[in-house]
Amino acid sequence: MNALASSYVSQTKPTSEQLNFVVKKANIPGSIAIWFAILAEMSEFAIMFIVYFLAKVHNPELFHEGPTRLSTLAGTTNTLVMLTSSFFVVRAVIATRTNKPKQSANWLWGAVACGVIYLIIKAFEYHWNTTQGLATETNIFYGVYYYVTFNHFLHVGWGSAGLIWVIYRINTGIYTSNEHEGLINMAVYWHMIDLAWITIFPLLYVIR
Amino acid sequence: MTHKRTIGTLWVVLLALTLLSAYMAERADTSFISASIMAIVLAIKGRIIVDHFMELKKAHIVLRTLMRTYFYVIPSLIIIVYLFPEQIAKWTML
Structure with missing residues (x-):
């Protein structure tokens, strides 16, 4: 009988070590809690993507013209920066696994730097949009664009803070x-932020 | 190939796929072929991150399937919305 089963038999609350044993046996990277958070966030972004698709089919002209007035350069650069940050996070995990904490911290500082660069580029992009006369109320395309990208902007902000904590x-x-486990939790959460962005990029900047 | 090298190679592939999308964004209006390429590029990028960066390739089947499905559904929606915008608009009229 394994540790968790014996705790059920004796009707005692399983300890966190016993639960961790179950998670490891189930082969889940990090803790179950972080995956609830990730799946909830992915669902939230999925709802935004469905709103995007629905708004697009009802307003084809606005969604055809919309991306042409956005900065493809800013969108592309931020995609490259996000993918690079995810690569750095993977390297940080590898470094910790090979018992190189100093290297691991350095890779994570690289990821934080990417997060900050992303936020600066996004701020410039918003400023550039304003000078072009684009705002949330311009039309429904920019309404969706600001709602989705600002939501993502916040994720990169608190994600970067999380990286500094790790x-x-x-x-x-x-x-x-x-x-x-804490490092893995932060790593998979950061990759989720990356996944959201690689979906936002083609939808809002590329497809017309 | 070592794990480090695999991750490095995948990172370069992700950057190259992004540049391909950017090139298409600047080049022309979205055609069926370009919409399909963008959908496939998104599916590949999502799968690389889910399988190799999040390390779900050999993880629990439920988690792996949920995360992988996301990158079948959204790319499929890109193509479906490209092909049948009027029908979808008609069905979703309030």
Whole structure:
């Protein structure tokens, strides 16, 4: 009988170690809690994408013209920056697994730098839009664009803050090559932010 | 190929696919072929991140399937919305 089953038999609450044992056996990267958060966030973005598709079929001209007035350069650069940040996060995980905490923290600083560059580019893009006379109320395309991209902007902001927290945890020496669940949780959450952006990019900047 | 090298290669592939999309954005209006290419590019990028960056390739089947399905559904919607905009508009009229 495994540890969790015995806790059910004895009717005691399973300890976090017993639950972690179950998660590892089920082969889930990180904790179950972070995956609830990720699936909830992916669903939230999915609703926004459905709104985009519906608004597009009802307003084909506006959605045809809309992307042409956005900065493809800003959208493309931010996609490259987000993908690079995700690559850095993977390298940070590999470094921790091979017992190189200093390297791991450095890779994560690289990811934070990407997050900050993303936010700066986005701020410039919003400013550039304003000078072109584009705003949320211009038409429904820009309404959807601002709603989706600003939502994503916030995710990159708090995600970057989360990365800094994990760097602090690495520096306190809390993670080992075998036990570093907090780092994995942050890594998969950051990749989710990346996944949302790689979907937003073709929908709002590329497809007409 | 070592794990580090695989990840590095996939990162370059992701960047190249992004540049392909950007090139298409600047080039012309969306045709059926370009919409399909963009949908496939999104499906590939999503799958790389889900399988290799999130490391779900060999993870629990429910989690893996949920995350992979996302990148079948959204690319399919891109093509469906491109092909049948009027019908969808008609069905979703309030």
